[in-house]
Amino acid sequence: xxxxxxxxxxxxxxxxxxxxxxxxxxxxxxxxxxxxxxxxxxxxxxxxxxxxxxxxxxxxxxxxxxxxxxxxxxxxxxxxxxxxxxxxxxxxxxxxxxxxxxxxxxxxxxxxxxxxxxxxxxxxxxxxxxxxxxxxxxxxxxxxxxxxxxxxxxxxxxxxxxxxxxxxxxxxxxxxxxxxxxxxxxxxxxxxxxxxxxxxxxxxxxxxxxxxxxxxxxxxxxxxxxxxxxxxxxxxxxxxxxxxxxxxxxxxxxxxxxxxxxxxxxxxxxxxxxxxxxxxxxxxxxxxxxxxxxxxxxxxxxxxxxxxxxxxxxxxx
Numbered sequence: 001x002x003x004x005x006x007x008x009x010x011x012x013x014x015x016x017x018x019x020x021x022x023x024x025x026x027x028x029x030x031x032x033x034x035x036x037x038x039x040x041x042x043x044x045x046x047x048x049x050x051x052x053x054x055x056x057x058x059x060x061x062x063x064x065x066x067x068x069x070x071x072x073x074x075x076x077x078x079x080x081x082x083x084x085x086x087x088x089x090x091x092x093x094x095x096x097x098x099x100x101x102x103x104x105x106x107x108x109x110x111x112x113x114x115x116x117x118x119x120x121x122x123x124x125x126x127x128x129x130x131x132x133x134x135x136x137x138x139x140x141x142x143x144x145x146x147x148x149x150x151x152x153x154x155x156x157x158x159x160x161x162x163x164x165x166x167x168x169x170x171x172x173x174x175x176x177x178x179x180x181x182x183x184x185x186x187x188x189x190x191x192x193x194x195x196x197x198x199x200x201x202x203x204x205x206x207x208x209x210x211x212x213x214x215x216x217x218x219x220x221x222x223x224x225x226x227x228x229x230x231x232x233x234x235x236x237x238x239x240x241x242x243x244x245x246x247x248x249x250x251x252x253x254x255x256x257x258x259x260x261x262x263x264x265x266x267x268x269x270x271x272x273x274x275x276x277x278x279x280x281x282x283x284x285x286x287x288x289x290x291x292x293x294x295x296x297x298x299x300x301x302x303x304x305x306x307x308x309x310x311x312x313x314x315x316x317x
Contacts, residue, residue, distance in 0.1 A: 003030060006054075007045035027087060029057040029080050034070030057083045091295075093302045095136030100169060100176045101129040102183035102214075104144035106162045110206065111194040118184045119259075119266040122146035124231075125182035127294040129154055132180075135298060140176075142168045144183055147267070162186050162211040173218050178227040178301055181215050182255075184266075219250040227304040229253045229297070235260040239274055239282075246276055252304050253277045255297060263287070275300055 002016070006028075011017040019026065028049065036042060037059065046056060058075025085092060103125020107115040122143065129141045130151040139154040142165055150156050159165035162185045173179060188208035198204070215230045222228055230251045232242045235258065242256035256274045259265040264272050264287060272287040275297065285296060 003028065003042065003045050003049065007048040025087060026054040027057060027084055028054055029075055030059055030072075031065075031074035032059070032072050033064060033066055034068055034072045037072040055083075055087055090134060092136040094132055094298065097137045097177040097305065098140070098175060099132050099137045099178045099180065099301075100140050100142060100172055101125055101132065101180045102142045102144075102159075102165060102169065102185070103129065103150075104146040105184040106144045106165060106186045107160050108162065108186050108189040108211075109193050110190050111196065111198045113197050116186060116188070116190065116208075117145065118186065120144070120184035121148065121267045122183075123148050123267070123269065124271060124290050124293070125180075126150055127290040128180055128182055128297060131291065131294040131298055135302075140172055142172075142183070144185075162189060162214070166212055166214045166217065169214055169218065173221065174223075177225065177305055178229065179215070179218055180229045180297070180301065182231050184231075184233060185211070185214060187211055213249065215251060216249045225305065225309040227252045227301055227308060229255065229301060229304075232256045233259040233265065239276070242274065243276055246278060251278065252308070253300060273297075277304070 004010075005012070005016050006019060009020065011020040026049070030037070032042075050056065057080050058073070059071060060073045060075050061071045062073040063069050064072055084090075104122035105118040105120035107117040109115045122145070125141070125143070126146070126148050129139050133139045133151060133154055140157065141150055141154050142157045142159050143150065144160060144165065157168050159168045165183065165185060169179065187210065189211055191207040191209050215228055219228055228251045230245065230249060230253075232238070232245050232254055234241050234256060238256050238258050242254050246254040254276050256276070257265050257271055264270055269290060270287055271290050271293045273285050273293060275283045277300070283296075283300070285293060
């Protein structure tokens with residue numbers, strides 16, 4: 001029925017309407033009774049869709065849902081997945097790798113109601129986690145406060161404070177191939193957290209204590225083959241400050257963005273970044289969607305991992 005609707009331009013539900021309005025590649029994996037599959041009308045509909053550029057995956061022959069044996073069985077899921085990847089030219093260069101991605105902003109409690117936080121939405125970290133998953137990585141997302149939903153298919157660990165995020169990263173770091181610290185981790189926490197809501201005051205002095213730096217802690221434990229990627233949200237002298245942070249924290253790569261601009265950075269769906277490696281390679285992007293920025297970051301991460309594991313400098317940056 002659905003093949004017939006597609007072939008004859010019938011758009012009477014959300015999926016057929018969406019496909020009718022789309023110019024994207026169409027891949028169809030049909031499954032039906034053998035007699036139905038071999039009916040002239042169905043064959044004509046399939047031929048019509050193929051003429052328009054649709055790609056058919058299967059069906060294969062075997063025992064059908066109705067109990068008959070013959071052509072019309074849904075193709076093996078692995079075959080379907082492989083063909084989709086092949087046709088859509090999806091990268092799978094991170095297959096077999098374990099990647100930790102942190103995302104969102106941390107919140108340091110003052111009392112049961114108030115906290116010290118930041119403007120991070122988590123969109124950049126989520127985009128990286130999603131792209132890494134699509135490229136074959138086993139992804140663990142360690143998340144602070146998020147304004148967007150994380151993708152399905154990954155391990156999600158909540159870590160509201162900087163100390164909790166450090167604990168969760170530390171527990172998983174030794175088995176990871178890369179740590180991508182996209183989260184906006186608070187620099188300070190309160191020296192004392194009140195167990196009760198503090199009443200309104202004319203003035204309130206809150207003592208802050210510096211948090212331990214997650215990526216600095218992990219850099220002291222890193223092994224050969226691991227890649228450490230940090231982020232720097234700056235408002236001025238962004239490249240100079242980014243380079244200083246890269247060296248001070250002993251990272252392999254840093255991603256720098258200018259959060260003083262209202263059109264990119266915190267809360268925006270777009271970003272514009274500068275990437276710098278410890279070896280001095282640098283790459284600047286134009287303003288683009290964070291999903292595209294994520295792919296560029298992962299291209300660089302894949303090269304870094306290959307270099308560190310194989311001891312050979314990868315071409316390009």
